[in-house]
Amino acid sequence: MSYLVLARKWRPQNFEAITGQEHVTRTLTQAIDQDRVHHAFLFCGARGVGKTTAARVLARALNCVQGPTGTPCDVCEACTEIASASAIDVFEIDGASNRGIGEIRDLRDGVAYAPQRDRYKIYIIDEVHMLTTEAFNALLKTLEEPPPHVKFIFATTEPQRIPVTILSRCQRFDFKRIPVKVMTKRLGEILAEEGVSIEEGGIGLVCRESEGSMRDALSLLDRIISFCGQSATYEQVAEILGVADRAWLAKLVGSSLAHDVKAALAVVDEVVSYGVDLRQFSADLVHYLRDIVVLQVAGPSGALTDLADEEREALTQMGASQSPEDLERLLALAIRSAERVVDAGFPRLELEMMAIRMSRLRPLRPMDDLIDRLAAIERHLASGAPLPPPGPGSGRPQGGKPSAPPSSNMTGAPSASKVQGPQNLATQLAPAVDVDPGAHLSLVANAPEPVADEAIEELAPSPPAPAPLEVPQERFEDEVDQALPSEEHAGLEKEGEAEPQALIKGPAPESFVQDDWEAFVERVREDDPVLAASLDHIQVLSYTAHTIRVGSGRSTHTIESVQAERGRILEFLRRHVGALAGFDVEMVEKPEDTPFERREARRIAALKARREALANHPAVGAVVERFGAKLKRVELEDKEE
Numbered sequence: 001m002s003y004l005v006l007a008r009k010w011r012p013q014n015f016e017a018i019t020g021q022e023h024v025t026r027t028l029t030q031a032i033d034q035d036r037v038h039h040a041f042l043f044c045g046a047r048g049v050g051k052t053t054a055a056r057v058l059a060r061a062l063n064c065v066q067g068p069t070g071t072p073c074d075v076c077e078a079c080t081e082i083a084s085a086s087a088i089d090v091f092e093i094d095g096a097s098n099r100g101i102g103e104i105r106d107l108r109d110g111v112a113y114a115p116q117r118d119r120y121k122i123y124i125i126d127e128v129h130m131l132t133t134e135a136f137n138a139l140l141k142t143l144e145e146p147p148p149h150v151k152f153i154f155a156t157t158e159p160q161r162i163p164v165t166i167l168s169r170c171q172r173f174d175f176k177r178i179p180v181k182v183m184t185k186r187l188g189e190i191l192a193e194e195g196v197s198i199e200e201g202g203i204g205l206v207c208r209e210s211e212g213s214m215r216d217a218l219s220l221l222d223r224i225i226s227f228c229g230q231s232a233t234y235e236q237v238a239e240i241l242g243v244a245d246r247a248w249l250a251k252l253v254g255s256s257l258a259h260d261v262k263a264a265l266a267v268v269d270e271v272v273s274y275g276v277d278l279r280q281f282s283a284d285l286v287h288y289l290r291d292i293v294v295l296q297v298a299g300p301s302g303a304l305t306d307l308a309d310e311e312r313e314a315l316t317q318m319g320a321s322q323s324p325e326d327l328e329r330l331l332a333l334a335i336r337s338a339e340r341v342v343d344a345g346f347p348r349l350e351l352e353m354m355a356i357r358m359s360r361l362r363p364l365r366p367m368d369d370l371i372d373r374l375a376a377i378e379r380h381l382a383s384g385a386p387l388p389p390p391g392p393g394s395g396r397p398q399g400g401k402p403s404a405p406p407s408s409n410m411t412g413a414p415s416a417s418k419v420q421g422p423q424n425l426a427t428q429l430a431p432a433v434d435v436d437p438g439a440h441l442s443l444v445a446n447a448p449e450p451v452a453d454e455a456i457e458e459l460a461p462s463p464p465a466p467a468p469l470e471v472p473q474e475r476f477e478d479e480v481d482q483a484l485p486s487e488e489h490a491g492l493e494k495e496g497e498a499e500p501q502a503l504i505k506g507p508a509p510e511s512f513v514q515d516d517w518e519a520f521v522e523r524v525r526e527d528d529p530v531l532a533a534s535l536d537h538i539q540v541l542s543y544t545a546h547t548i549r550v551g552s553g554r555s556t557h558t559i560e561s562v563q564a565e566r567g568r569i570l571e572f573l574r575r576h577v578g579a580l581a582g583f584d585v586e587m588v589e590k591p592e593d594t595p596f597e598r599r600e601a602r603r604i605a606a607l608k609a610r611r612e613a614l615a616n617h618p619a620v621g622a623v624v625e626r627f628g629a630k631l632k633r634v635e636l637e638d639k640e641e
Helices: 022-033 051-063 077-083 101-111 133-144 180-194 200-210 214-228 234-241 246-257 261-273 278-298 309-320 324-343 347-359 367-382 422-432 486-492 514-527 529-535 556-564 566-576 595-615 618-627
Strands: 040-044 090-094 121-126 150-156 171-174 439-444 538-544 547-552 582-587 630-636
Touching: 022 051, 022 171, 040 051, 051 077, 051 121, 051 150, 090 101, 101 121, 101 133, 180 200, 180 214, 200 214, 200 234, 214 234, 246 261, 246 278, 246 309, 246 347, 261 278, 261 347, 278 309, 278 324, 278 347, 324 347, 514 529, 514 538, 514 566, 514 595, 529 556, 529 566, 547 556, 556 566, 556 582, 566 582, 595 630, 618 630
Parallel strands: 040 150, 040 171, 090 121, 121 150, 547 582
Antiparallel strands: 439 630, 538 547
């Protein structure tokens, strides 16, 4: 006789034996007792939680000789045949392999005939979400108004893929994942009947690994019994399932919370040497940290963790000294790293980097403390008293002004021989450098220990701001000239009326070039920033007969904006430049010398100068020389972006 696996051997035969789904079994039982049985049911839920089993039990309850009844007899011909999937009036259909419209047409044709022997003709369609759209549409009318002798029972793990028109015609039942305590009790009963002894911790491990699926749990028990025989310890169960030892998880988390990088890496090395699946280990670590966070937030008395009492107490004590925010950051870091371990070509390296990052994660400083400190500084400044000197290691004397270091050369750079180590580096170098808060240095060093970020003050002399544009005073003086020559007065008429003399700068200039246009745009920006934004992309093409001809690129927005505002632009020109006769704009392929491009060029040049100043600063040279490093890159914050 062939061996019957535990999942089939211990499959429930009545509603009472279905574990962890009392909300479903009670509803179905009372519906049968009250003769209010729906014609179509939809059973939803994860794998292995009893959907197909409940469908078979419901079919037996409806077709039992003593029924319909909530407690089938288990001995009549209908009950035994349905249990063995051989009943002539109960059709179990696999929706994945019978998903087309042709199969549904055959089903629809067979529905019209009465059952051959039993009370109802029952169709059980598993994985019903695999049916095609056409198949669902062909089933709609039959499902809505089936003959009185037909019942439909659908089972699926993905109800969201079922059309709403089907859902609205079914009575839906959602099957839950089986709780660990309920599953542990049931597995204990099955093991007792089988004559197998497994430690309580091992059973709990099986329940956690099955993730609420009774079928998966029974399949795991089959593996354990095949390997260990009639008895198994917790260590054997962990080895068979490839699950990390909880002691490793506790040691790694404890080392991370204590910021002990060396101990954390030792745990990873031990895990690798034992041949544990690193992907499984990283997943177990995520669940372990999750339990710590939940116990910290919800308290140890809650039923949100599947832990033994001893382990629950140990995890509670481990997280007691940490804030919930820091534990959440640690968990988030572990989740991101575990996801990378799954796809990593070198999972050990990724796991080691995770251990290092977890161990170097520093606690957050509460925002309230920072706000209180800022408020205290504001009150101190308001009192007029000088600020107290900074704490040790700040590298700044009282008042915040830099002073020369004790040992320096003529350029102000500290002697490299006086630098003792990274912990004193900031103190000795900071006084020699002006602060540039947007600077970031990246060094590639050959020193035996890395340079800490806080050991280097990211400082450099700020370059002088670009000088303002020089505009001829006689052309843009603020006073209004006297009356215009009579021959130019005709060119200032607007809609038949001459402009007031007070709105005209003076006589038209002899020349007008791009420098003059850039200065004019800056004047306009003070009054109308939106208009100035369009003029930023304009280039002067020519200036003849007191008429300015400018070119714009192929930007529809710029052309339309400038054309629509020609009158205002000419008014601004006459107000800030002189008695111009006209202003024309035309489209060019690509302007090459616009105010915007000029500003960008100046900005890029200024950033380049700041980078060079920082890279060539004597203090940076001292750092490079001290650590035998080389300057890899200099990053500066662009305040205009």
